[in-house]
Amino acid sequence: MAPKIIPDVENLVEDLGVPGIAAIVLLPVIVPVVTGVGKPIAKAAIKGGILIYEKGKEVIAEVGETFEDIVAEAKAELAEQQAEAEVEQFESSAS
Secondary structure, three states, X not given: OOOOOOOOHHHHHHHHHHHHHHHXXXXXXXXXXXXXXXXXXXXXXXXXXXXXXXXXXXXXXXHHHHXXXXXXXXXXXXXXXXHHHHHHXXXXXXX
């Protein structure tokens, strides 16, 4: 008995079914259409991601600057309070 090189068509049709055969027949038509539509969608998504990333960097920089300003103001207020306390202590010890 010689080995079968060509598959049995009846078994192939039963295994794949109508959806499988339709997919094989339509695949050469569907792939270029999906590629043609998918590429612009992918590019638009990448552009949107880049814009969101850049905007995020700006927002983070602004938040960082605001935080640094608040820290500087707090340090200045602490230094002012400490100086006032030293003046009061000096005046009370001088009297």
